Structures are given as structure tokens and as C-alpha cells.
Amino acid sequence: MEDEILKKALAPGPDCLSLEELGRYADGALRGEQHSAAARHIEGCLTCQAELALMQSMTSPSERGAPKRPPFLPIAAAAAVLLALVAAGSYYMLLRKAPEFPPSIPAEGDFTRSLTLGVRSPLGDQREAPHRLEWVATDRAIRYRVRLLEVDRRELWSTTTTAAAVDIPSTVQSSLTPGRTFLWEVTAYDAADRIVSESGRQSFRVLPR
């Protein structure tokens, strides 16, 4: 029975949104009162907040917060796509046999490009020593290697994380003294440990007091 009350208090309740509903909420597919009711519930419910935050951190880390987009593909647009495709002469496809399953899952070697990883902060002059490094999550990345350097490229601190941000330990933060410039860089790796994007060296300076 240990922790039974915590489990009951935090398990999804009858009013909680299903995963599918949370997904539609996150994608901006709920409208009007449906959206308002979902937003009201999520605001007061730790369970739905945790599930939604987990979902957003996995699927669209750069779009956290309230959904902004209209429904992804309106019915009219979907119908237009279908009509256009039919008109384009896809009739021959109807004559073919059903595909066998499971579908072939291609090798990972398809992904070889290394892209530029966008950084958020800190950049440029800072009033105080930053306590956190933040960047834009990269598709396919499952971990990020972060390095904090002196201007002479000597490494001050490094770590690996799966999130698109990392807290700077207080011991390291205390060494970010005013008047000096520091460099930092992030490298994103995919599940096969290949580099998928790199930030290049970024810099910031803590303003003198």
C-alpha cells in the first residue's frame, strides 16, 4: 500500500484528457469551447500538465506553451489534395496488390547531414552570470553534448543531456566572473550516436559591475 495515496492523487482522473486529446490540444486542433475546457482542466491538473509537457518535449520542443497553429490540414484542403492526386493520374495505383507487412524499415544510414543547431541563450552581454544554457531542439537528436569554454578554448565544464537546455552547476557559474568572455557549444547526436547538428562556438560576456 506504500505510496497508494500519491498514486491515486496523481493518476489520470475521470476528467483528465486522453493522450489523443492532449495531442490535438498540443497541435491546436481543438476549437472554441473544446479548447477552452481543455485549457482550463490542464491549468489545474498536474497529471495532464506532466503528460503534455512530456509530449511537447518529444514532439515539438520549440513550440512549448499554448498551441498556436490552426488545425493542421482542414477537411477542404484534404479533399483538394485527394482530388488533385486522382486527377494527376494515379489511377494505375488502384490496380496493384496490397503491400505485405511489416513494411521494410530502412537502415539508419539515410541520415548523414549535419545541420546548424540554433542556440537561444546566453548570447552577447549578460547582466549576471547565466545559470542555464538553452538551444533549439533538433529533430532526431536524442542527446546533446554541451561544452563551456574559456576564450582560450580551455574547457571549463561539459555535460551530456537529452533536453534542449541544461543548468550550469553553481560551482561553474561562480567562475563566470564579470568582464570576461566565455564560449559554449552544443552538438546533437542521434540514436546511432552520429552528429546531426552542431551549434558552432557561441560567446557571451558577463558585464562588469
Place this chain on the structure above:
Amino acid sequence: MEVLSDEELIARYRLAPSSEDSRQFIDELFRRHRTRVIGWCHRLSGNRDLAPDLAQDVFIKAYSSLHTFRQDSRFTTWLYVIARNRCHDEARARSAARREAPDAFDPVTAELNAALAALDARDARTTVQTLMKEVLNETEQRVMTLHYGLEMELGAITTALGLTNTSGAKAFIVSAKRKLNVAVRRWKMKS
């Protein structure tokens, strides 16, 4: 093919789902999400070795359920829901199979349980969540909710949230319970 969006690939596939040629659309759709889904499964299960097998299950489920995909949300989100459910099922199955011996007596947990036991079951949800919002930071709230409410293993939570401290999610559970102990005691005195 690569310029088509996920949803366009599905639309083309749906024009002739029984056509052999339509398979290329599904192959392309799954190819572009393969690494992403393995990454999700790794983060959601906390198990890198198991992730490819879980991902394969996700694609099998996605293929057989593709007709249920409503184009009012993104395919990525729809696929994530399948991955989340698969990893949740896996965690529950492993947990049931393991039936781990309970942790050594933990006075913090014991005290918190005793304090919470006094709550009326009907009020427990509201009271516990209110106290958690009052006294826990966001990471502590997330870790507690994912572990106790959504049945995620501590290792998976550490991976999923990208926690970089030495003992990962467990440290947040301990600190959260200490804070909750104090808050519940204060709340009981008030009421």
C-alpha cells in the same frame, strides 16, 4: 518523395492502400520517423537496448491503425501517442514481472504516508495536488507525477527529462517527499 509532408504521403497512400506502389509512401513515411521513434522509445523506457524493438512495435501498430489517423493533428503527434502507449505498457509489464522487493524502510516515505492516510480519499487528489503546487518546484512536480501518477520508472524519467544530477529522478522524489511532509503537517494543523 522527400518534399511531400507526412500528411501528403498518407493521403497518397490512402488513394490506393491495397496497391503495391502505395507502399513506397508508407516506407518513406516510416523511414523519416525511424530514428525519432527509437529516440522516443529510449527516452520513454530509459532502456537504449530495448528501444529498437519497441520502435518496431510502434511502426507495426501505426501501420495497422493508419486508417484511424485524423488529419486534424500532426502525424508526428499521432505517432508519439502510439509510442507513449507502447512504452507505458512495457513499463507496466516489466514492473508486474519484477515485483521488486520494497525499498528498505524509508522514514520520510513512512511519515508522508501516515500523514496522507488521514486525508479523505475524495479530497486526496485536490489536497495533494494543491500542496504539490505550493511547495514543489516544477521538476519535482513533474517527477512525482510521472512516477506515481503515470507509472514511469525512475530511470525512464531521468532520461525523458534529461536530468543530469548524479542520482537522477530519485533525488527529486526524496526532496519532494521531504517538502510534502512539512506541507502536510502544516495543512493538518491548520485544518
